[in-house]
Amino acid sequence: MPLLQYLWNGPESEFLGRRDPKAPAPPQGWAGRWHIGVCPNEESEAVREWSEIAFFPQWLDKVLKEGEFEPHSTIRAWKHRGWLRLGIERNGTRRTRAKVRTGDNTKRMVVVTRKAVDAADGEA
Numbered sequence: 001m002p003l004l005q006y007l008w009n010g011p012e013s014e015f016l017g018r019r020d021p022k023a024p025a026p027p028q029g030w031a032g033r034w035h036i037g038v039c040p041n042e043e044s045e046a047v048r049e050w051s052e053i054a055f056f057p058q059w060l061d062k063v064l065k066e067g068e069f070e071p072h073s074t075i076r077a078w079k080h081r082g083w084l085r086l087g088i089e090r091n092g093t094r095r096t097r098a099k100v101r102t103g104d105n106t107k108r109m110v111v112v113t114r115k116a117v118d119a120a121d122g123e124a
Contacts, residue, residue, distance in 0.1 A: 015053070016102055031059045032109060033102055052085055053117070054100040054109040075110060083116030 014026050015034035032055035061071040078084050079096050087098035087108060097108035
């Protein structure tokens, strides 16, 4: 999965939630939001944990194309595998983009779950 290769090569600073909030945006812009929560583990120690990564659609399309994947069909396949947190409209329509808070704004983003990343990492 080209996305995993990108993520594991250290782009944390390109994601909201992984960078000092007072620091300026990276020159190429934000890749998305990768929120880190703090959860206690069995030994009652704080552990940094995350449940999903939200990508700005234009950025995700670029990374998928660089990996020689067709963005629309790839994202649709992830949706069918249950790898995305879907956006659900008032009329019940399910979208591949969910609303995500990015600072003072809310944006529609492609939200990949931790379960998906773990599953894809196991396939690699």
